Amino acid sequence: MPYIASFDIGTTNAKGVLVTHEAKSILEKSVPITTIQTEHTAEQNPDQWLDAVLKITKEWLSVGIRAKDIAAITFSGQMQDCIPVTAEGEPVRPAILYSDARAGKQAERIKDELGTALIREKTGNHMDGTLTFPKIIWLQEQEPVTYEQTASFLISAKDYVIGKLTGRLVTDPTSAATTGVMNLEKRTWQTDWLERYGIAADKMPEICPADEVVGQVTEQAAKKTGFAPGTPVLCGIGDAGAATIGAGVSQQGEMYAYIGTTGWIAIPTKEVTYAGEGVFHLTHPEPGMHIAIAPLMNAGNAYKWAMSVFGTNTKMSDKFAFQEMEEQMQASDRRTSNLLFLPYLNGERCPVQNPDATACFIGIKATTKREEMCIAVLEGVAMGMKQVMELISDASDYKRITLIGGGSKSKVWNQIIADMLGLEVLVPEESQYLPSMGAAALGFINLGWDSDYQAFSQRLTAAQTFERYIPDPAMSEHYEHKYRRYIKLYPALEPLFETSLDSE
Known part of the structure; x- marks a missing residue:
C-alpha cells in the first residue's frame, strides 16, 4: 500500500x-x-x-x-x-x-x-x-x-x-x-x-x-x-498554510482557529485587508488566494502556565494534571465570575504589537478560587481570539468556526470559545495532527490522487468525525459584558508596560 x-x-x-x-x-x-x-x-x-x-x-x-x-x-x-x-x-x-x-x-x-x-x-x-x-x-x-x-x-x-x-x-x-x-x-x-x-x-x-x-x-x-x-x-508548506488545508478551509466564507503553543484565527481571501496592523497575509497554495491570519502569541502556552501554577499537584504527569484541571473547571459556575485575565504572558503581536506587554488579573477578591483563575485564563485567550477575529472578518458573516491544535483537547475551553464568539465550534477528531494532514494534501496534488485542494478538503472532511459545541445564549450575553470590559484593559495598562523597574 x-x-x-x-x-x-x-x-x-x-x-x-x-x-x-x-x-x-x-x-x-x-x-x-x-x-x-x-x-x-x-x-x-x-x-x-x-x-x-x-x-x-x-x-x-x-x-x-x-x-x-x-x-x-x-x-x-x-x-x-x-x-x-x-x-x-x-x-x-x-x-x-x-x-x-x-x-x-x-x-x-x-x-x-x-x-x-x-x-x-x-x-x-x-x-x-x-x-x-x-x-x-x-x-x-x-x-x-x-x-x-x-x-x-x-x-x-x-x-x-x-x-x-x-x-x-x-x-x-x-x-x-x-x-x-x-x-x-x-x-x-x-x-x-x-x-x-x-x-x-x-x-x-x-x-x-x-x-x-x-x-x-x-x-x-x-x-x-x-x-x-x-x-x-x-x-512542503509553512504551518499556517498546512493548518488551513487540514482544517478543511479552502474557500471564502470559511474560518478556523489554531490553538497550539501560540495560535491564530484565519480565513481564505482574494483581497489584502488593511483592517489591523497585526494581521498577516500569507500565500494560499491555491493560485490567486491568500490567507488572512491574525496571530496570537498566547494560546496553549497560557493553559500550560495556568496548569503549572494553579494545579493542586504539580508533580502529576501532564495527562493527569490536565484531567484534574478540566474536572475542577467543569464544576465551577462560569456565570458568577467577573474576573478578567489579560493573556500577554509573552508580549503580543495582535491585536496589539508590544513585546513588553505582560499578563495580569483584574478583579481578584478574597473569595476567588484557583479554578476561577484557571477559567479566567482560558476566557482571556478566548477574548483575544474574539478581538482578532473582528479585525479580519465580520462575525455576522459566519455561523461556525473550526478549531484545531492541541488546545482543542480541552472540552471546557471549546465551550468557552463557542460562548465567547457566539459561533458553533467544530473540533475534528485528532485535530492536533491536522497540519500534518494539510501537508499531506501537497502529495495528493502532486501524485494526482486529488485534482485540487478543495477536493482534498472534501475528502478529508468526509473521513473525519467532529465534536460540536453550540453557544449558550445566556453565557454569550454574560461574555459580551465581560468582553466590553476586557477591551479596555490594554489601553489602560499600556503606560505601565512602558515603565521598567530600572527607570523608576
Whole structure:
C-alpha cells in the first residue's frame, strides 16, 4: 500500500503521520522539541528537528512499514524563523525563532526608510522585529562572522530537514511571506530591498511551489533515515498554510482557529485587508488566494502556565494534571465570575504589537478560587481570539468556526470559545495532527490522487468525525459584558508596560 509520509515540525513537538490514498492517517507519532529561551530571545537547535524525523521514521519501519511503500515525503513547519546554514546545509548557529523580537530596532529602521505604505503594498504585511528580514540585518550587524559564514537563510524548520534529505536549500511561498521581504503577488524576493541593505540575494533560498518535488532522498540521507534512496521530497508548506488545508478551509466564507503553543484565527481571501496592523497575509497554495491570519502569541502556552501554577499537584504527569484541571473547571459556575485575565504572558503581536506587554488579573477578591483563575485564563485567550477575529472578518458573516491544535483537547475551553464568539465550534477528531494532514494534501496534488485542494478538503472532511459545541445564549450575553470590559484593559495598562523597574 502506498503512503505519503507527512511531518509537521512545530515549536514544542514534531509530529509525523502516514497517510493512505483514502486520506486516512495511521501511526501518528510525536516527539518533543525544546526551546532555548530567555526573557527576550527564543532559539532552537536545528538538528533536533532532523533527529525528531529520524525517530518517527525509525518507529514506522520497526513495525513493518516498508520504505519502498512511501510514495512521497512532505512537510509543514514553524515559519518566520532565521536559520543560517552553510552551503552544505549545516547550521552556523542556533535558529532564531518566530517569537524572538530581538531585531526591533532594525525593523523600525526599515519602516522609516522604506515607508509603511510601500511595505504593505509589496508584502501585504507590516514590518516588525519578529520577521526574518530584520533578523538577517541584526545578524549582519551583531554577528558579522555568522553572516559571512552563512550560505542561505532558511525560513521554516522543515526547510532545514529538506536540505538534509535532498541537498537543496529551498522554501515555499507561504513561509517566505513571513520574512518581510517577499512580494506577495509575484511570490518572489524583493531583491531591490535586499540589495539596499547589503544582503546578497543568493543568500535567500529558492522559492518553490509547495507541492513541487524539490529533490529525492540522497544515498547518504537514506542510510541515516531509513527512507529509500530516490524517494520524492516535496517543498512542503509553512504551518499556517498546512493548518488551513487540514482544517478543511479552502474557500471564502470559511474560518478556523489554531490553538497550539501560540495560535491564530484565519480565513481564505482574494483581497489584502488593511483592517489591523497585526494581521498577516500569507500565500494560499491555491493560485490567486491568500490567507488572512491574525496571530496570537498566547494560546496553549497560557493553559500550560495556568496548569503549572494553579494545579493542586504539580508533580502529576501532564495527562493527569490536565484531567484534574478540566474536572475542577467543569464544576465551577462560569456565570458568577467577573474576573478578567489579560493573556500577554509573552508580549503580543495582535491585536496589539508590544513585546513588553505582560499578563495580569483584574478583579481578584478574597473569595476567588484557583479554578476561577484557571477559567479566567482560558476566557482571556478566548477574548483575544474574539478581538482578532473582528479585525479580519465580520462575525455576522459566519455561523461556525473550526478549531484545531492541541488546545482543542480541552472540552471546557471549546465551550468557552463557542460562548465567547457566539459561533458553533467544530473540533475534528485528532485535530492536533491536522497540519500534518494539510501537508499531506501537497502529495495528493502532486501524485494526482486529488485534482485540487478543495477536493482534498472534501475528502478529508468526509473521513473525519467532529465534536460540536453550540453557544449558550445566556453565557454569550454574560461574555459580551465581560468582553466590553476586557477591551479596555490594554489601553489602560499600556503606560505601565512602558515603565521598567530600572527607570523608576
